[in-house]
Amino acid sequence: MPQLSALLTDWFTAKGWSVHPHQQAMFDRADRPATLLIAPTGGGKTMAGFLPTLAELAAGQHQGLHTLYVSPLKALAADIKRNLSTPVDEIGLAIRIEDRTGDTSATQKKRQRADPPHILLTTPESLALLTSYEDAPRMFAGLRRVVVDEIHALAESKRGDQLMLALARLQTLCPDLRRVGLSATVEDPEAIARFLARHPDPCEILLADPGPDPDIAMLETEEMPPWSGGGAAYAIPAVLDQIRRHRTTLIFHNTRAQAEIFFHNLWLANDEGLPIGIHHGSLDRTQRERVEAAMVRGELRAIVCTGSLDLGIDWGDVDLVIQIGAPKNVKRLVQRIGRANHRYNAPSKALLVPANRFEVVECIAALEAVRAHALDGDPRGPGPRDVLCQHILIAACSGPFDADALFAEMTSAGPYADLARSEFDACLDFCATGGYALRAYDRWQRLQQRPDGQWQLRDPRSAQRIRQNIGTIQDTDTLKVRLRRNRGGKPLGEVEEGFAASLTPGDTFLIGGQIVRYEGLREMVVEVSHRADKKPKIATFMGTKFATSTQLSARILDLFSQADWPQLPHHTAEWLALQRQVSRLPERGRLLIESFPQDGREHLCVYGFAGRNAMQTLGLLLTKRMEETGLNPLGFVATDYAVLIWGLEATTDPAPLFEIDSLRAGLDQWLAGNAVMKRTFRASATIAGLIERNLGGQRKTGRQATFSSDILYETLLKYDPHHLMMQITQAEAMRGLVDFGRIEEMIARVGDRIDLVRLDRVTPLAAPLFLEVGKVPVQGAAEERLLAEESARLLADAGLTA
Structure with a gap:
């Protein structure tokens, strides 16, 4: 290993910098098989990952691709290229640095395969595509190092599983390949280390000096937050005041709709x-890039944003971060806080703005977690099999393969270390035949076994179709939005197909901070014109609706157990005290259920604190159980912390409703024909290669893809319910949209400690649920009974009898 050359040390000195201890430590360990560096934002993680590369390339003895840098964001790769080019250009090193993403031209991509640069910056999808070509062994022949940036973000998604399978392939081509992971926010370093390393090789973990704690607090406002809602409009004057006091402020939101509003x-x-x-x-x-460029130049005083700016892009002189709405996840909050004062040993400054009264409690709990350095996160499950199926097809594109060798290679990837051979064989059979119910169709007969035992594509021409559909990101079905002109006007962005279908000419909505008027749909493009209205019909961009983490929910319950709450604003402390006075507060290890009449209906409020998806599912299952037991539910609404059910009968003993086997049976029955399963099937089937979204340069519309996937789902449900894709769909639905695991955890945690409190009116903690949107009606016996009663009343009023 070369020493840190005088060229590099002189450059550091000229900048007035010194090599940080963790950077030197990474340099000293450059020959280790795998190293995970956890260092604070602004601590020079990227330079720490690249110092060995620069030193080796400065020696001038390497030809071809030396280092591969992988990040979750295309913009992050472009940012690293800009920052890395500075020392290379200023020192005068003959090092070629290029990026390769979906935005790279076809000409440049072709040249990169023939003549790769020394350092290539890319994304998981582009790397997977590169490994699918027959010439991959030649392109990666000299590869020495892979740097995975923001590894915590990749480890939480299927993109990370895909990346680790691609690295397993590269390790086969380059046995001495060294892996480096970089992150600022890791709640379980050992788990990320296992994820990164080639199984069963060890991965060394380096913890840098965390630096000073962030300067983080709640934003003080003159007006109290409302009982419900997520817009935080009450805080606008206070936020504007903070913008005036700082150079550049990032204002984070949890959804795109909230950001627009x-x-x-x-x-x-x-x-x-x-x-x-x-x-x-x-x-x-184009609009995003214009905003980014203005940030770099320091021309913007504030940027309203979402997760698009979560990760470590060093843009502009940001000195304040404001989080609008409860963060839901401490790790995400820490990541966002780190965007401010992006410098080593400089404290980040952040303010939290709760959108409603309950979020005040959640924000205080999150503040305490940040100060205690207590990150949250759920343990990783096994690598998903739909990604495995895609990787088998990718391997076949690159040439014939031996099943035993491919299995050994895949199980060297951390997420698939425990993969059973029977599971691999089932995926291989699916890729080869489509599975039992589909093997009669030629379109799904994609692989065949040669006389020598190796597997190959049945039709070599199918490689192009497979490559067009590589990736695990499932886009929401969107349509382009353009200003109306004779031949296509200025592009503004995208909206969901479902939202576009709800529009009629004349409707107004927000996009990019502009109010536009819907004029019509032409060639699958939403055409709009500018409007100066002050009250638009708001576009409901999908965005991610985060669920409050298990750890943060536990902190909220711990906060409830305190005798009083000096850390809370007086209005919120008085609210909780009143709840304790008229009822009680939820506790850890117990399940509080309130029952009370309101507006002529009986209400049941279950404080489960299991997160939005789980509480929504619990509402569906409980109302189903109540319908079966004659309790006549009429509807429900769910939040992260509770589900409120209304109906015709009061519940005297709720315990039987929470019998786990009955809930699980009800879930299976509900899921079988539900849209959640169809939606999950469509996503997994697309990843696994059963459904093609891109074909011959054309992309199917969401409706086309939904139509074909629904037919497949119904066919398999009827003729092959144990098909591999149905197994994958069941597992994905239970873990994701339904989140049944958190319901099981909640029931196991409380056992038989269920407290039913019967009251004569609504309680302070339940009151905000009456204002929640997203109420779900229950169509059943209660509705029929109400109709019969109303019919009888009308007949009686008319002096008639039935």
């Missing part, structure tokens, strides 16, 4: 004309 309200109140931008994933790329 807040930006619109902020702009209406911005009488001084402060330069403020908006940035999220549904905006047109």
